[in-house]
Amino acid sequence: MRVSRDAQPIATGSDWNFDILERFDEVLAALADEYQLDTYPNQIEVITTEQMMDAYASVGMPVGYHHWSFGKQFLAVQQAYKRGQMGLAYELVINSDPCIAYLMEENTLMMQVLVMAHACYGHNSFFKGNYLFRTWTEADSIVDYLVFARTYIAKCEERHGSHAVEQLLDACHALQNYGVDRYKRPSKISAAAEAKRQEEREAYLQTQVNMLWRTIPRPLEKSERLPGQLHDEDDPLGLHEGGRYPAEPQENLLYFIEKNAPLLAPWQREIVRIVRKLAQYFYPQRQTQVMNEGWACFWHYTLMNRLFDDGHIDEGIMLEFLQSHAAVIHQPDFDSPYYSGINPYALGFAIFRDIQRICQHPTDEDRAWFPDIAGTPWRATLEFAMRNFKDESFIQQFLSPKVMRDLKLFVMIDDDQSETLAIGAIHDEQGYRRLRNALCAQYALSLREPNIQVFEAAIRGDRSLTLHHVQESRRPLERSVYPVMRHLQQLWGFPVHLLSLEEGRVTHRYRWPVEETKVEGTH
Amino acid sequence: MTYFIDRRPNAKHKSAVNRQRFLERYRHHIKRSVEEAVNRRSITDMQRGESVSIPAKDISEPVFQHGPGGRRTVVSPGNKEFVEGDKIRRPPGGGGGGGGTGEGSASNQGQGNDEFAFSLSREEFLEFVFEGLELPHLERKSLKSLEEIKMVRAGLSRDGVPSRMSVTRSMREAYARRIAMRAPIKRALKEAQEALAEEINKDPILKNPARIAALEAEIERLEKRIEAVPFIDTFDLRYHQLAPEPQPSSQAVMFCVMDVSGSMTQNHKDIAKRFFLLLYLFLEKHYEKVELVFVRHHTAAREVGEEEFFYSRETGGTIVSSALTLLDGIIDKRYPPAQWNLYVAQASDGDNWDDDSSICRDLLIKELMPKLQYYAYVEITPHEHQSLWHEYENVAKRFAERFAMRQLVEAGDIYPVFRELFKRRLSTP
Numbered sequence: 001m002r003v004s005r006d007a008q009p010i011a012t013g014s015d016w017n018f019d020i021l022e023r024f025d026e027v028l029a030a031l032a033d034e035y036q037l038d039t040y041p042n043q044i045e046v047i048t049t050e051q052m053m054d055a056y057a058s059v060g061m062p063v064g065y066h067h068w069s070f071g072k073q074f075l076a077v078q079q080a081y082k083r084g085q086m087g088l089a090y091e092l093v094i095n096s097d098p099c100i101a102y103l104m105e106e107n108t109l110m111m112q113v114l115v116m117a118h119a120c121y122g123h124n125s126f127f128k129g130n131y132l133f134r135t136w137t138e139a140d141s142i143v144d145y146l147v148f149a150r151t152y153i154a155k156c157e158e159r160h161g162s163h164a165v166e167q168l169l170d171a172c173h174a175l176q177n178y179g180v181d182r183y184k185r186p187s188k189i190s191a192a193a194e195a196k197r198q199e200e201r202e203a204y205l206q207t208q209v210n211m212l213w214r215t216i217p218r219p220l221e222k223s224e225r226l227p228g229q230l231h232d233e234d235d236p237l238g239l240h241e242g243g244r245y246p247a248e249p250q251e252n253l254l255y256f257i258e259k260n261a262p263l264l265a266p267w268q269r270e271i272v273r274i275v276r277k278l279a280q281y282f283y284p285q286r287q288t289q290v291m292n293e294g295w296a297c298f299w300h301y302t303l304m305n306r307l308f309d310d311g312h313i314d315e316g317i318m319l320e321f322l323q324s325h326a327a328v329i330h331q332p333d334f335d336s337p338y339y340s341g342i343n344p345y346a347l348g349f350a351i352f353r354d355i356q357r358i359c360q361h362p363t364d365e366d367r368a369w370f371p372d373i374a375g376t377p378w379r380a381t382l383e384f385a386m387r388n389f390k391d392e393s394f395i396q397q398f399l400s401p402k403v404m405r406d407l408k409l410f411v412m413i414d415d416d417q418s419e420t421l422a423i424g425a426i427h428d429e430q431g432y433r434r435l436r437n438a439l440c441a442q443y444a445l446s447l448r449e450p451n452i453q454v455f456e457a458a459i460r461g462d463r464s465l466t467l468h469h470v471q472e473s474r475r476p477l478e479r480s481v482y483p484v485m486r487h488l489q490q491l492w493g494f495p496v497h498l499l500s501l502e503e504g505r506v507t508h509r510y511r512w513p514v515e516e517t518k519v520e521g522t523h
Numbered sequence: 524m525t526y527f528i529d530r531r532p533n534a535k536h537k538s539a540v541n542r543q544r545f546l547e548r549y550r551h552h553i554k555r556s557v558e559e560a561v562n563r564r565s566i567t568d569m570q571r572g573e574s575v576s577i578p579a580k581d582i583s584e585p586v587f588q589h590g591p592g593g594r595r596t597v598v599s600p601g602n603k604e605f606v607e608g609d610k611i612r613r614p615p616g617g618g619g620g621g622g623g624t625g626e627g628s629a630s631n632q633g634q635g636n637d638e639f640a641f642s643l644s645r646e647e648f649l650e651f652v653f654e655g656l657e658l659p660h661l662e663r664k665s666l667k668s669l670e671e672i673k674m675v676r677a678g679l680s681r682d683g684v685p686s687r688m689s690v691t692r693s694m695r696e697a698y699a700r701r702i703a704m705r706a707p708i709k710r711a712l713k714e715a716q717e718a719l720a721e722e723i724n725k726d727p728i729l730k731n732p733a734r735i736a737a738l739e740a741e742i743e744r745l746e747k748r749i750e751a752v753p754f755i756d757t758f759d760l761r762y763h764q765l766a767p768e769p770q771p772s773s774q775a776v777m778f779c780v781m782d783v784s785g786s787m788t789q790n791h792k793d794i795a796k797r798f799f800l801l802l803y804l805f806l807e808k809h810y811e812k813v814e815l816v817f818v819r820h821h822t823a824a825r826e827v828g829e830e831e832f833f834y835s836r837e838t839g840g841t842i843v844s845s846a847l848t849l850l851d852g853i854i855d856k857r858y859p860p861a862q863w864n865l866y867v868a869q870a871s872d873g874d875n876w877d878d879d880s881s882i883c884r885d886l887l888i889k890e891l892m893p894k895l896q897y898y899a900y901v902e903i904t905p906h907e908h909q910s911l912w913h914e915y916e917n918v919a920k921r922f923a924e925r926f927a928m929r930q931l932v933e934a935g936d937i938y939p940v941f942r943e944l945f946k947r948r949l950s951t952p
């Protein structure tokens with residue numbers, strides 16, 4: 001490391017002002033340039049605690065539509081903060097172009113600089129570089145879309161009453177994790193946001209027309225029957241005419257509902273669409289928590305050290321930084337009272353630092369495990385890792401034995417058919433690979449959330465909707481399945497069935513409305 | 524490229540709408556909490572907010588999730604003594620402990636918390652306490668009988684005291700006057716200057732030196748006159764004028780009347796106190812100023828301070844009319860009905876000296892009720908009603924709008940009774 005401590009620190013102490021921040025930003029920008037961090041322009045907003053709580057409640061979005069659940073979120077944050085159970089995050093950053101980062105006014109100077117390094121250069125470059133964000137989100141139009149969503153929903157509330165809108169949003173929120181396309185890539189946005197919306201509207205009207213055709217029961221083309229003669233006696237519901245609809249199972253429940261639910265009004269479809277679009281926007285964030293935070297931590301650590309080495313900050317600020325950095329990447333042990341799962345900051349930071357180490361000072365073990373990156377230029381390797389992976393594949397690819405040893409990771413198997421818990425693997429030679437696979441699976445969204453897909457909509461029959469839950473390792477659905485089914489049924493408008501299947505065998509059937517019984521006097 | 528923006532001056536409370544939506548949605552739960560709080564709280568304690576808990580299951584936002592069971596593998600950090608193949612006994616109490624919480628990453632909130640707790644501000648709390656309640660007879664004292672007067676601004680006038688001077692208006696007047704006074708002079712000046720210029724530009728032979736001199740003198744004179752126009756004149760001054768305007772009375776007195784005879788136990792008094800307190804808070808929400816007068820009585824009535832009213836012990840028989848007479852006297856002396864909204868809350872266990880009850884009735888009907896906005900009587904007794912109740916029923920018949928009576932048995936009844944007494948009435952045509 002170069003030590004050129006002749007420069008005057010830009011500022012000392014804990015007070016800050018905009019002038020100082022701007023000078024720090026200039027230095028950070030120059031360093032980021034030197035490290036070839038590719039970022040969106042930054043928009044740094046200084047806000048108060050109160051505003052930070054607001055921002056929290058709206059998932060960090062600068063504008064959002066109104067819904068009680070955000071109020072609940074706000075109250076929870078407020079309560080926890082007031083009681084001192086939780087400090088507010090020092091920063092919040094939004095994947096948009098320009099990249100919006102919030103700094104709290106209460107932060108000390110060190111914290112502001114740290115946050116700028118972490119958010120404005122770390123997260124920002126991740127948003128711009130990572131393939132998931134590049135393909136799934138439109139950073140330049142998200143704020144516009146949010147404004148559109150807000151006004152649209154407000155208008156619907158005016159027209160249809162806020163209660164009706166609330167009910168609809170409740171139902172959509174229950175399914176929003178199933179409102180994303182996991183594999184299908186959305187087409188890249190090319191036209192301006194305004195034109196895009198126009199187009200959407202047209203396409204949307206078109207779907208309305210298609211809808212009519214699709215949901216009205218109709219005979220197969222080859223059996224030339226007249227309307228009114230639809231069903232024969234053996235098959236009065238006409239269930240067996242034609243193939244199954246949809247022909248392939250559909251993973252995006254909200255999309256399927258938006259396009260196929262028979263009774264939704266146009267405005268309701270538009271709201272389903274809004275929730276779905278926003279879920280899609282957040283989808284990459286849910287899949288890259290470890291990477292995103294690890295990347296940002298790696299860069300704030302690197303940049304802060306450079307600031308110190310170049311003499312822009314003094315020992316006081318540096319010590320304060322090291323203390324808060326240590327707190328951020330602290331990983332309590334599983335048996336600690338403070339343990340609440342694996343800290344994504346800790347894991348991500350450890351892996352990225354380790355990649356750097358493997359590049360710079362590879363050991364024999366590293367050469368055996370990572371022949372393709374050991375000893376390569378670290379900056380390019382890191383960039384490659386950041387750009388082309390999500391948490392599960394990132395861990396699969398880059399979690400090294402050293403990190404597993406450092407974190408003392410182990411696999412526990414909890415099988416309800418056995419008396420005891422079993423240790424499946426630990427951080428030793430035989431265990432590394434299984435440990436890594438297990439951790440990778442733990443971050444795979446597809447395994448974390450139950451795999452539920454639309455199997456069939458009985459468009460020629462009773463219009464019921466059937467979902468399949470592909471069960472793994474006999475893990476059943478939580479009881480919350482019932483309220484979710486109820487929401488689904490409200491959207492679909494007709495009975496909804498859900499079958500849990502494991503290895504082709506049905507293990508559980510759910511139905512909403514719950515099977516009516518013909519006992520007199522039930523209410 | 525970086526922009527810094529200071530958002531601090533921007534509106535906070537961006538979540539206010541969402542917060543309200545939440546309160547609205549769980550109105551039912553919150554009201555139940557608030558009602559419990561009203562009954563449970565100590566009396567001096569009403570003036571703060573309340574923390575409300577709602578069962579977490581009632582407000583959860585359901586999503587598809589894995590439930591407990593099946594075969595799960597969990598990766599956890601911090602291994603100390605485990606080696607592969609170890610068997611560990613399950614921690615008691617289900618899946619928790621050990622790595623069990625690793626799964627928690629999927630659901631970010633609510634796990635293990637049975638209650639969702641948050642706090643209501645004092646205003647919100649009272650809002651819920653008094654929701655749907657209305658002050659009986661809230662017609663403000665009618666204007667004609669009002670003596671209370673407030674001075675309000677009413678235009679401008681030419682005279683007044685310097686402290687009420689309107690500077691802007693005065694300066695505007697001055698400006699207008701200056702323009703008006705200078706205009707003819709300026710016009711003359713302009714003419715003179717043009718004439719002078721014309722004269723000077725004439726052929727030297729034709730020049731008339733006398734005329735030039737005269738014009739120059741004229742110009743000088745006119746300039747002096749322009750100078751002489753005063754910048755501001757007493758004529759320009761304007762003063763704000765005040766006009767008297769009758770004001771609806773915004774002050775109320777609440778009389779607390781309580782029987783402190785031997786039959787009233789401390790428990791009775793506590794119940795009564797809560798009732799008074801609710802009424803006080805309620806009035807306070809509606810009037811700028813609420814005064815309290817405490818009148819206690821056994822066989823004789825006395826006006827006392829709050830502490831003595833609630834906590835000192837007395838014994839003896841009961842004559843309710845003594846209190847009503849005293850009340851009437853206090854009203855006449857200190858609270859002219861034209862200026863004050865008068866409320867009376869009486870609490871008693873229903874005991875009265877038999878012959879006295881009819882006197883009370885007459886006193887109320889003839890003397891008191893015409894002056895009062897509202898009279899609320901609560902009888903704290905599990906027993907049969909006695910003569911006082913029956914006589915009061917007659918009063919209630921005469922003044923159905925403004926006289927209310929209810930029976931209380933225990934502390935828990937207060938709130939419902941209070942609500943009953945003050946519930947919003949449908950406007951009668």
